[in-house]
Amino acid sequence: xxxxxxxxxxxxxxxxxxxxxxxxxxxxxxxxxxxxxxxxxxxxxxxxxxxxxxxxxxxxxxxxxxxxxxxxxxxxxxxxxxxxxxxxxxxxxxxxxxxxxxxxxxxxxxxxxxxx
Amino acid sequence: xxxxxxxxxxxxxxxxxxxxxxxxxxxxxxxxxxxxxxxxxxxxxxxxxxxxxxxxxxxxxxxxxxxxxxxxxxxxxxxxxxxxxxxxxxxxxxxxxxxxxxxxxxxxxxxxxxxxx
Numbered sequence: 001x002x003x004x005x006x007x008x009x010x011x012x013x014x015x016x017x018x019x020x021x022x023x024x025x026x027x028x029x030x031x032x033x034x035x036x037x038x039x040x041x042x043x044x045x046x047x048x049x050x051x052x053x054x055x056x057x058x059x060x061x062x063x064x065x066x067x068x069x070x071x072x073x074x075x076x077x078x079x080x081x082x083x084x085x086x087x088x089x090x091x092x093x094x095x096x097x098x099x100x101x102x103x104x105x106x107x108x109x110x111x112x113x114x115x116x
Numbered sequence: 117x118x119x120x121x122x123x124x125x126x127x128x129x130x131x132x133x134x135x136x137x138x139x140x141x142x143x144x145x146x147x148x149x150x151x152x153x154x155x156x157x158x159x160x161x162x163x164x165x166x167x168x169x170x171x172x173x174x175x176x177x178x179x180x181x182x183x184x185x186x187x188x189x190x191x192x193x194x195x196x197x198x199x200x201x202x203x204x205x206x207x208x209x210x211x212x213x214x215x216x217x218x219x220x221x222x223x224x225x226x227x228x229x230x231x232x233x
Contacts, residue, residue, distance in 0.1 A: 037224075043207055045160075045224035091159065102148060102213050102220055106159045 003027065004092050004107035012113050013082045020067070021077040021110045023092030029053075031097035034075040035104065036066065039089040048090075051075055082114045118144050120212050122225035129200055130233055137195045137228045139210030145190035146212035150222065151183075154207040166193055200232045 005024045013019035025034065032053045038046040051059045051066045059066040067076040079086055092107040119142040129135045139149055148167050152160040164180075166172035166187035174180045182204075184196040193212075197204050207229050211222040 043209070043227040043229070045209060045211075045227075047224075102150070102222060103162060103165070104150075104160075104211075104222060106161075108159045 002107075003096075003105040004094055006092055006107035006110050008110045009108070010111045010113070012115055013079075013086075015084060015114055015116050016081055018078060018080045019082055019112065021079070021090050021092075021112065023075045023077065023107060025073050025075060025092075025094050027073075027094065027096055029096040033095045033097075034066070034068070035093040035095070036064070036075075036077045037091045037093060038086075039091060039109070041088070045091070049077070079112075084114050084116060087112060087114045118142075118212075118214075118221075118223040120146075120210065120223045120225040122208075122210055122228050124228060125226060126229045126231075128231045128233060131201055132199055134196055134198045135200055135230060137197075137208055137210075137230070139193045139195070139212065139225050141191045141212040141223070144212075144214050144223075146193070147190065147215050148213045148220070149187055149193035150211045150213075151185060151193075151195050152209045152211070154209060154227075156207075160209060163195075197230065200230070202232045205230055205232045 034051045036048040049059050049061045049064045051068045058068050063080045065078045089109045091109045093104045121140045123138045151163045154160045163178045164172045164174045166185050168187050172185040187193040209227040210225045213220040213222050
């Protein structure tokens with residue numbers, strides 16, 4: 001089974017509007033971490049935001065917030081006030097503590113296009 | 117944040133030749149380094165995990181004799197694609213962590229685009 005599922009291959013948003021990128025995950029581990037990365041056309045992976053499974057508050061980092069719904073196993077990324085520079089691929093990823101390792105499992109990504 | 121570099125950023129090689137990609141942690145000691153492969157418009161797939169001074173652990177389906185990984189120091193890991201073929205053309209990304217285990221953050225390099233002609 002896929003550990004990370006991103007069902008939106010592509011999304012469009014008007015500049016200055018908010019957009020939500022979906023991510024669901026599958027794990028039997030009680031302790032895990034969820035990440036969002038941005039990958040512009042240049043290729044580098046840019047860390048955006050992190051949510052720990054025991055964190056009670058939704059993570060926020062500037063214009064990025066993570067809508068963490070543990071019972072639904074979802075960790076959607078919300079980008080507020082979209083900017084043209086937000087156009088990129090966005091990947092959701094998970095790290096499980098039970099593996100004892102630092103492996104990150106990535107979703108298939110969502111390509112976000114911000115329209116002027 | 118921590119800085120990880122990769123060299124070269126882009127390489128074109130002929131089929132049958134070998135190519136080496138370097139991954140360096142510039143401002144921290146990387147006990148663990150990871151190598152990922154990304155096909156066009158696809159996700160990152162973990163190829164192998166290497167801990168300094170020990171043999172790399174390869175993911176299922178990754179040929180260890182084809183993708184040689186060396187992690188000889190705490191700041192450098194190399195991936196050598198041996199006898200490269202066009203199907204090895206891909207984007208290779210490394211990441212580095214200052215320790216083993218899930219408590220340590222991974223920092224990604226900028227990636228290397230390999231084209232095999």
